[in-house]
Amino acid sequence: xxxxxxxxxxxxxxxxxxxxxxxxxxxxxxxxxxxxxxxxxxxxxxxxxxxxxxxxx
Amino acid sequence: xxxxxxxxxxxxxxxxxxxxxxxxxxxxxxxxxxxxxxxxxxxxxxxxxxxxxxxxxxxxxxxxxxxxxxxxxxxxxxxxxxxxxxxxxxxxxxxxxxxxxxxxxxxxxxxxxxxxxxxxxxxxxxxxxxxxxxxxxxxxxxx
Numbered sequence: 001x002x003x004x005x006x007x008x009x010x011x012x013x014x015x016x017x018x019x020x021x022x023x024x025x026x027x028x029x030x031x032x033x034x035x036x037x038x039x040x041x042x043x044x045x046x047x048x049x050x051x052x053x054x055x056x057x
Numbered sequence: 058x059x060x061x062x063x064x065x066x067x068x069x070x071x072x073x074x075x076x077x078x079x080x081x082x083x084x085x086x087x088x089x090x091x092x093x094x095x096x097x098x099x100x101x102x103x104x105x106x107x108x109x110x111x112x113x114x115x116x117x118x119x120x121x122x123x124x125x126x127x128x129x130x131x132x133x134x135x136x137x138x139x140x141x142x143x144x145x146x147x148x149x150x151x152x153x154x155x156x157x158x159x160x161x162x163x164x165x166x167x168x169x170x171x172x173x174x175x176x177x178x179x180x181x182x183x184x185x186x187x188x189x190x191x192x193x194x195x196x197x198x199x200x
Contacts, residue, residue, distance in 0.1 A: 002123075007171050011178075014116045018182045021108045022189055025198075 012041035082194035089190040091148045093183050096190030109186050116179035117150045125172025126162025127155055140173065146180035146187075 020034025089096025094110030097103075128141040145151050154160050160176070163169055192198065 002168055007123075007168065010119070011171075011175065014112050014175075015178065015182070017108065017112050018186070021105055022185060027104075 008045055009042060012038050012045075016041065078195060082191055085190045085194045086187050089183070089187045090146070093147055093150075093179075093186060096187065097193075100190065100193055102193070109183075113147065113179050113183055113186070114150060116175050116182070117147055117154070120172045120175030120177075120179060121154060121159050123168035123172030123175060124163030124166035125160060125169065125174075125176045126164075127151065127160030127176070140177050143177040143180040143184075146184045151180075 016034045016038035019037050020030040020032075024030045024033050085096040085099045088099050092110065093113035094106035094108070097106035097109060127144055128137050130141045131137045162173075166172070
């Protein structure tokens with residue numbers, strides 16, 4: 001779990017859970033918003049990583 | 058005359074209600090600052106309170122386990138000062154970790170910066186939780 005990707009996924013899971021719970025009232029909506037935030041965080045970091053690799057690597 | 062008396066009484070009752078609401082908000086905010094999720098528990102939102110307690114506590118513990126540092130209030134180093142402020146936004150976990158001698162900061166650990174990030178972000182997220190508690194205690198909820 002101490003790989004960069006593993007830690008990032010752990011971090012994104014925690015942050016998205018808190019935001020999802022904060023921003024919505026219904027459990028179903030919370031899961032939906034939290035999932036969207038999680039995918040955005042992980043996907044964004046992954047895309048940015050590849051972009052940096054292609055540009056500077 | 059009765060109308061005037063009723064107005065005065067209503068105004069007094071309104072002031073009392075406002076004071077009670079402020080006290081309730083203050084108590085809930087202090088509880089939320091002290092223990093993550095405690096503010097929501099006080100307001101009767103057990104599920105939300107439980108989620109905040111578990112997630113924010115886990116983030117704090119992970120930060121310590123990763124070798125993160127509990128920063129001191131150093132005015133000479135603005136970023137260190139801000140990191141310290143963020144970490145103190147979770148009061149009880151920060152005090153327990155400090156008293157327990159944890160959070161010395163393992164600078165050579167691969168996960169040192171990750172640990173700091175978890176500790177700092179856990180505190181900042183708790184600040185958002187405290188603000189949410191304040192809004193709810195004052196009756197301002199998201200529709």
